[in-house]
Structure formats: C-alpha cells, structure tokens
Amino acid sequence: MNWTPELRDFIQEHINDDTAELLLAARKYPGIDVPFVVEQIEARRQGKLPEWYGNADLIMGGRVPAEQCSSEVTAKYKQNIVKGESLCDMTGGMGVDFWYMSERMERAVYTERNAALCEIARYNFQVLKDEKHPEVEVRCGDGRELPIPSVDVIYLDPARRADDGSRVYAMEDCEPNIVEWQDELLQHAKTVLVKLSPMVDLTDVLRKLKGVQEIHIVAVKNECKEVLVKQEETLPSPSLQGGGNISANEGTNGETDEQGNHSLPVGKVKGEPSVRGGSVVIHCVDFVGENTLHYTTNFPDGMGVSVLKEGVKRYLYEPDVTLMKAQLFGSLCHYFSVCQLDYDTHLMTSDEFIPDFPGRIFEVEEKIPFSSKVLKGLKKAISQANIATRNFVLTADELRKKAGIKDGGEVYLFGAKVKDVGQMLLKCRKKVVTSHP
Numbered sequence: 225m226n227w228t229p230e231l232r233d234f235i236q237e238h239i240n241d242d243t244a245e246l247l248l249a250a251r252k253y254p255g256i257d258v259p260f261v262v263e264q265i266e267a268r269r270q271g272k273l274p275e276w277y278g279n280a281d282l283i284m285g286g287r288v289p290a291e292q293c294s295s296e297v298t299a300k301y302k303q304n305i306v307k308g309e310s311l312c313d314m315t316g317g318m319g320v321d322f323w324y325m326s327e328r329m330e331r332a333v334y335t336e337r338n339a340a341l342c343e344i345a346r347y348n349f350q351v352l353k354d355e356k357h358p359e360v361e362v363r364c365g366d367g368r369e370l371p372i373p374s375v376d377v378i379y380l381d382p383a384r385r386a387d388d389g390s391r392v393y394a395m396e397d398c399e400p401n402i403v404e405w406q407d408e409l410l411q412h413a414k415t416v417l418v419k420l421s422p423m424v425d426l427t428d429v430l431r432k433l434k435g436v437q438e439i440h441i442v443a444v445k446n447e448c449k450e451v452l453v454k455q456e457e458t459l460p461s462p463s464l465q466g467g468g469n470i471s472a473n474e475g476t477n478g479e480t481d482e483q484g485n486h487s488l489p490v491g492k493v494k495g496e497p498s499v500r501g502g503s504v505v506i507h508c509v510d511f512v513g514e515n516t517l518h519y520t521t522n523f524p525d526g527m528g529v530s531v532l533k534e535g536v537k538r539y540l541y542e543p544d545v546t547l548m549k550a551q552l553f554g555s556l557c558h559y560f561s562v563c564q565l566d567y568d569t570h571l572m573t574s575d576e577f578i579p580d581f582p583g584r585i586f587e588v589e590e591k592i593p594f595s596s597k598v599l600k601g602l603k604k605a606i607s608q609a610n611i612a613t614r615n616f617v618l619t620a621d622e623l624r625k626k627a628g629i630k631d632g633g634e635v636y637l638f639g640a641k642v643k644d645v646g647q648m649l650l651k652c653r654k655k656v657v658t659s660h661p
Contacts, residue, residue, distance in 0.1 A: 227283055227347070231256065235264050236280050263287055272296060273320060281351050283344045285318040293317055294381075294419070297511050298442050298449055299324040305440060305454065306417055308376025314367035314409075315381045315400070319345040321419070325379060327356045333373055337366045368400055378413040384421050393423040395432060403432045410435060410457040418455070422448040426506075426523060426550070429453055436504050439523060441546040443510040446584075448545045508546035508582075517544055517582050519552075527554030532563045532573060532643050540586040540638065540652055541572040542612075547582060556582075566643040569615040577655070586636055586652035594639065594647040599626055606651065608633035615641040 234256055238246060243262045250258035267284035268277045272295035276282050284290050294302075299321045309330040313322040316336035326332035334349070336342045342364040349360045363370055372378075382398035384391055395403050402409075402418050409416050420429070422441075430436060433455060440452040506523035509516065541562055543553070553570055557563060560581055562572035578585070592598055594617070608630040611620045616639035623639050624631065638650040 226257070231261070232280055235261055239265055239268065241265070266290075276320070279351065282348050285341050285344055289318050289341065292383075293320045295444060295449065296320070296324075297444060301440075301442060301509065301511075302379075302417065302452065303327060305438070305452070306377045306379075306415060308414060310373075310375035311377045311379065312373050312375045312413070313379045314372075315379075315383070316345060317341060317381060319348060321379060321381065323349070323352060323357070325377070326358065326360070330358055331361075331375065332358050333361045333363060333375065335363045335365070335367045335370065337364070339364055368405065372408065372412040374412050376414050378409050378416045379419075380409075380416070381419040391421075393421045395420065395424065395428070406434060406455065410455060414457060416455040416457075418453045420451040420453060422451055422549070424451050426451070430504065430523075438505045438507065439550075440507040440509060441549045443544070443546045445512055446510060446545050448549055451549075506550050506552075508544065508550050508552070510544050510546050510582075517546070519547060519582055521550075521552060521555055523550055523552075525550070525552045525554045527552075527558045529554045529567060530557040530563045531567055532565055535645070536565065536588060536591055536642060536648070536650060537563075537573040537575045538588060539574050539577055539655070540588050540650060541574070541578070541581050541583060542586070543570065543572070543583040566615060566641050569641050569643075571614050571638065571640055585655040586638075587655055588650055588652050590651040592649040592651065593645070594649050598649070599623075602627040602649075603629055606635060606637060609635040609637040609651075611637045611639070613639040617647050 234253070238261065243265055246265075247258060247262055250256075263286050264284050266287045267290035270290045271277075272290075272293070275296055276284075285293070302321055303324045306325060310333075311322070311326050311329050311331070312333040312335065313319075313325075314335050316322055316334045318341065319334060322332070322334050334345060336345060342362060346360075346362045349362070380400070380402060382395075382400055382402055384393065384398050386392050386397065392398060395401065398421075406416065418433075426439060429439065429451075433453060435455045435457060436453060437456050438454040440454070441448065442450050442452060503522050503524065503526075506521060508519045541560075543556055547556060548570060553564060556572065560572075560574075560578050561576070562574045562578070562581070565571050565573060573588075606627075606629055610632065611624050611629065613620045613623060616623075618626065618639060620639070623637075629637070634653060636652040636654060638652065640648055640650060642648045
C-alpha cells in the first residue's frame with residue numbers, strides 16, 4: 225500500500241471530477257496511481273459513511289467493498305444490540321461494523337482473509353484510534369482456519385456473492401456457511417450476531433439456526449438493507465408453530481415506550497410444532513430521515529389478518545418495508561383497525577385517517593375495475609403516475625408499458641386484487657404526515 229500525503233491531497237483535489245475522464249487523462253499525472261485514485265473517489269461517493277468520508281486520511285477499501293459494507297447508521301445500530309466486553313469480527317471487510325461495534329469494548333479482534341483489506345483496515349484503525357476504542361488486534365487469514373478466540377460477541381457478515389459474481393441469498397450459499405459453522409462459534413461466544421441478506425427467508429432462519437433470540441430487520445428510507453440474527457449459546461431452540469387456529473384475544477395489546485418504540489400486540493398460534501426454530505422477538509427498524517420507525521413483536525405473527533368485507537375505503541395504507549418483510553399483517557390489522565384488500569394483497573384500507581400508521585398513506589380518489597378496455601383508455605385519464613402492483617395480473621412495469629403512462633408526478637396508481645371484486649386500479653394521492661412513529 226503506497227499511501228502518501230500527495231496521493232491523499234490529489235484525491236481531495238479531484239473528488240468531484242468525472243472519473244471516466246480522469247482515467248483517460250492518467251498520462252498527465254506521472255507518479256500518481258490514477259486507477260487507485262478513481263477507486264477511492266467512487267468509493268467515497270457511495271455516501272453511506274459521512275464520518276469516514278469526511279476524514280481525508282482514511283483509505284476506502286475500493287468500490288465493491290464500499291458497496292457491500294454497512295452504512296454508518298446501520299453500523300451504529302448494531303452497537304446498541306450487542307452487550308459485552310470483547311468482540312471478534314470473523315469477516316472484517318472494510319471494518320465499518322467492527323469499528324462502531326467495538327466502541328467501549330475492552331478487547332476487539334478483527335479478522336479478514338483479504339490481505340489488501342487487512343492492510344487498509346490496520347492503517348485506518350490507527351487513524352481512527354481514540355479513547356473510546358481498545359487497541360485492535362488485526363488477524364489476516366480465513367476465520368475458519370484460524371483459532372476462534374473466546375469472546376462475548378462474535379460477528380459475521382457472510383459474503384453474498386457466488387464465484388461467478390452473482391448474488392446469493394440462502395445462508396448455505398453464502399461464504400462462510402453459518403449453518404455449518406454455528407455450533408463451533410457458539411462454543412466460543414455468549415452471543416453470535418449474523419448479518420444476512422434482506423432477501424433471506426425468515427422461516428428458514430428459524431429452521432436452521434440455533435438459539436435465535438432476536439431478529440432485526442433494518443431499513444433506510446423504506447429500503448430494506450439487512451437482516452440481523454442474534455444467537456445465544458444458552459438458549460434452546462423452541463418450536464416454530466405452524467397451522468392451527470389463530471386466537472388474537474389471547475395476545476397482548478400494543479404499547480409505546482418513552483423512546484417512541486412501538487410493540488405490536490402478540491397473538492398465540494395453536495397447533496403442533498412443524499419445524500425447528502421458534503417464536504422470537506423481531507425488531508422492525510427503518511431510519512426515515514431524522515426519524516426512526518421501530519416496532520417490536522413476536523415472529524411468526526400470531527394475529528389473524530382482517531380482510532375487506534365491502535369496497536375499498538377512503539384511505540389506503542402500505543406497510544413499511546420492514547413490517548412487510550416480517551409479515552406482520554395480522555398484527556397491523558389488529559393494532560391499527562385496518563383491513564387488507566385480500567388475503568394475499570398486502571395493502572390495507574380504512575375510512576379513518578391513521579397518521580401514525582407505519583408506512584405510506586394514500587387517499588383514494590378513484591376505484592377502477594380493471595379490464596383490457598380500461599387499460600387501452602387509461603392514458604387519456606392518467607397521463608403520468610407512480611405505479612405499483614400487489615397481487616395483480618400485471619407487474620408495475622407491464623402495466624406502465626401497456627397503458628403508456630409516464631413515470632412520476634403526484635398521482636399514485638395501484639393495481640391490486642380486491643376480495644369479492646377482483647382486479648382493480650386505485651388512483652390515489654399521497655398523504656403527507658409531518659411526523660413518523
């Protein structure tokens with residue numbers, strides 16, 4: 225690693241340059257590794273790490289590691305969900321999660337198999353060094369081949385890229401395979417925290433991972449970024465209930481604590497155990513601008529979904545992406561007194577305006593039964609709209625293309641299947657809520 229003050233200053237001088245043009249002009253800058261400079265500039269443009277990007281002395285791990293690393297806000301969130309005095313990150317990467325999680329720890333061990341990333345991380349940790357962090361132990365090598373230290377917390381962020389570069393989502397397809405490795409890890413730590421793909425099947429997680437205590441679904445501005453699974457060595461794996469009747473009146477009512485975090489009501493599922501896993505605490509967290517949505521309940525959801533008995537009401541509610549991922553549709557119906565449009569149509573409706581509903585709220589202006597004839601004349605009535613579909617005969621892109629409607633504007637058009645009605649188009653306008661739960 226040939227990092228010099230001159231190289232640092234050159235990056236800052238050209239931070240806003242067109243990187244393609246900078247590469248073409250590389251001959252104008254003898255002695256400067258222009259491809260490396262471009263990689264650094266593009267990594268800093270990711271915008272996820274304002275504190276790190278604001279420090280000109282730090283080296284980014286490159287465009288791809290910068291794309292794959294956690295954002296500053298989600299890294300800081302992890303700091304609050306683990307407890308202990310010692311941490312070992314077994315898949316260190318750029319070290320972002322590791323650095324924020326190791327604050328106030330007495331021992332911190334960073335492990336990374338990529339030698340270049342290891343060198344960069346070792347340098348960055350020295351630049352960042354302060355009284356809040358311990359002296360970092362950097363280990364370069366495959367965590368599966370190195371001795372596993374006995375610590376309070378082990379953290380992993382398995383790589384979600386196959387050998388051909390394609391994305392993978394199943395736990396067994398990620399590297400390292402946490403399903404195979406978990407027993408050994410749990411022997412060396414009180415807590416194992418694993419970061420998984422936002423696409424992972426939560427039921428599959430409970431089937432295959434042991435001692436799961438909590439699941440955290442984390443989003444930024446309604447875009448799901450990661451699923452965190454917290455395992456503990458002393459916890460048995462209870463039974464994940466499946467089938468049977470759902471009795472909502474045996475659950476608890478929702479509450480809101482002093483920090484504004486909401487707990488959704490908890491129902492009980494009656495039935496025989498079907499797979500290994502269990503009912504665990506699930507946290508749905510979305511960092512929305514200056515506000516944070518945080519709902520907590522049990523997974524799987526034990527509440528029954530309320531389905532529309534009559535026509536679509538005045539207001540349409542689209543749950544936050546984290547609540548959609550957790551499939552908390554029954555709890556939302558119960559807590560907010562709303563109804564789904566159909567069993568598999570995860571849009572909700574009510575005649576009452578519910579400003580603290582966790583998600584987007586729309587006012588329905590027109591309800592249009594869908595047909596090929598309606599589709600042909602739709603452009604005349606709606607020339608521009610934001611289009612989304614739920615349990616609909618067409619995808620959003622197909623609907624837009626066939627109708628010839630431009631994207632954007634203030635109109636929102638939902639294609640959805642409505643119980644006892646069939647396929648419908650709902651023309652709406654977004655309700656702006658000044659505060660978010």
